[in-house]
Amino acid sequence: MGPQPGRTPHLDPQRRRPRPARTPRRSPRDDPTVRGGPVRRRGAPQHPGRGTRLHRGLAHPRGHPADREAGLPFDACVSQHQLPELAQLAVTCPHTTIVLDHLGRPKPAARSQWSQAWRRLAQQPNVVCKLSGLATPLAPDIPSAFALSLLREALDVCGPDRCLFGSDWPVMLLATDYRAWLDLVREALGLSSWTANDAVLRGNPERIYRLVPSRFQAADLARKEAR
Template identity: 40%
Template structure:
């Protein structure tokens, strides 16, 4: 059994995905049905569906999808963390159809011009409400924002922070610092977890090799360990550089040196525990 801890779906007739450029091969609809065959063929039995846009209407839609599809075991949605009544809003979301599938909240911090956005008092208040609701917080950030992630995690020890895509290291250029040092500082905090996801799209889409990704995966494995790492496909964004099966096979290559128990943790156990699947 395997868990894919990070994927998306969208329907452009319902809502534009304005982060996708004109002419991009992923500027089309992607549905759960599109994913299901590929996931099952790869031995993936459960998934975590993650938000893509910062609008309040999307999360209820994702929760309904989770209620309708056995494949989706959990949802990481969005709500405005700065709203004064964020605790009430989280309770409302959990009361909606499929609301029991809400496992975490994510904000597109990578798009915030303030590198210390996570440290704002109103944001910290929202993050505390996420923790009080028994949810986790997914971090989608760029390397220069990792220090603020570590400071936020240190100030909120009762909240689990899940780093998406290893903080988007600069794989295409081959640089490792200061990303690696910042990642290790975040991983030193016990309430942090990371996803082995999104690496192929940080590399050169046309020429990447497993060897290009290995130094970054090895850094994460040494920092977090398999009990605090989880596999995510980042489908369909990954299709810009690789198909679903290839992404999973690459993750298997990158973790081939782990013991069977460690591989079970990375491909299933960590996600089940962290997201309470």
């Protein structure tokens, strides 16, 4: 059974396991000090039958100046065929942290192509990967083991320091629930250390999105550090 409407699901505090940070959906246009545009925009050049190109206005020769000065990350919700373009953007904007949402929406029938494009993209140190949004686009007959293998590959390529948990709430409810997705990400982490789990579920989202920990989280961390 999924979480009740209007309530944010929480982990059992008795388990003493890292709590996932709430990752906001945000783009440069959400901040009044930033003049950058979103990944997709109306009227941009298009690939025939393949959607819109990445926003060329972001390809500033010295990196996106507004993002760099404001210290904002850039969330890229792109499809698999756009990963090479995103890699070029990452090279052009080395001072901007680029968050790849949903692992680039990999297609089961083109797993090897996704893997090659993703590994080239991950070579750029300013790229991080959000472990989210895989359940919804997959067909019902695709086993969860496929999504699990994608999560493990992302963690293997980037490491826990460049991956962060994301739920894709509430779209995820079309295919799964919060608890099931969280458990799948934890299974992908496997026997990773507490530090790695904490980085993916809490530390990296707070650092990348400059989130302020709640009083409960701050007190919990203080107790752990005092041990």
